[in-house]
Amino acid sequence: MEQVNYTAKSAKYKHLTERDRYLLEGYLEIGLPVKKIAQKLNSHLSTVYREINRGRVNRIKSDLTEYQVYRANTAHTDYEKKVTHRAHSLKIEKYKEIATYIREKILKDKYSPDVIIGELKRDAQGLICTKTLYNYIDRGVFEGVTNYSLWEKRKRHKHKYRQISRISLKNKGSRSIEERPEAINKRLEYGHWEGDSIVGKRLGRKDGLFTLTERMTREEIIIKIKSMTQDSILNALNKLETNYGGYFRKKFKSITLDNGREFLDWEAIERSGLNGRKRTLVYFAHPYSSWERGTNENQNRMIRRFIPKGTDISKLSDKDIKRIEEWMNNYPRKILGYKTPNELVLNITNNSSGVLN
Known part of the structure; x- marks a missing residue:
């Protein structure tokens, strides 16, 4: 039996991308063996098998018999849904006191997420970064805290200003x-x-x-x-x-x-x-x-x-x-x-x- 070689460095913890899923769908349609597909996608064999199961959908032939095929869009939709609701990925859930602290700082003290994280890092409690905190707020992790609770959340654009050097006509004698x-x-x-x-x-x-x-x-x-x-x-x-x-x-x-x-x-x-x-x-x-x-x-x-x-x-x-x-x-x-x-x-x-x- 042919042995498939994998390197731990290249295959470890690799998540398939949306493009990988469509490549997988194409490889399966032309009948490429799963081991060969795993090599081409640089993924572990078990990862590919799990992915195939994730994206299985039922189809009906002309004679009304059912068969199963892999569909990349189905698999990717399922993947994104599970990532969004993956409770164990939330570091903050393990630290209830800090989660409560963050919630109170936003709702009662009107602190911005960046300032909260900055203070936590000063106290050697920098468990998450500012971007992660914004993501948690988007996902409703903190009860009662939404984007509406935030003082300011918008993209900052640096404006190009034109230097104006003229003297004020109503304040000519002043110090510029x-x-x-x-x-x-x-x-x-x-x-x-x-x-x-x-x-x-x-x-x-x-x-x-x-x-x-x-x-x-x-x-x-x-x-x-x-x-x-x-x-x-x-x-x-x-x-x-x-x-x-x-x-x-x-x-x-x-x-x-x-x-x-x-x-x-x-x-x-x-x-x-x-x-x-x-x-x-x-x-x-x-x-x-x-x-x-x-x-x-x-x-x-x-x-x-x-x-x-x-x-x-x-x-x-x-x-x-x-x-x-x-x-x-x-x-x-x-x-x-x-x-x-x-x-x-x-x-x-x-x-x-x-x-x-």
């Missing part, structure tokens, strides 16, 4: 972002912020938010303002200066803003409300170039998860705003090595050098 030192651009030092305002309900009350994002740590400050006016912005900054006292100049070394009318009185923004001296430096992004303040723009998108467009901000209390601010500052970020902004700020505060250890 082009003058900003490289140390700020490269996020080498703590204390350089990006700022913007968030509009509330278009009709009725004009309450809004003034947001500040620190470039190095992603620390966030959110201040409720009565209106989108220069006076409201100045009042917010003066309140911050009063709270921080002499530390204000170290904490807010510079602020990069857009060209909104609420920010046009940049000289007053720079001037201390306590002693009239310069308290910070203001830089302006180019007109229609929000990506130049990309850190703050991303943070504002996070805020919109809690305060959707059209929300009447006047109905939100200072405690509501503070709760969102604290959530953001305790939210781990992939770009920070899954550390939180508060962790980085504490690191900087402890070493008093203005840089991270």
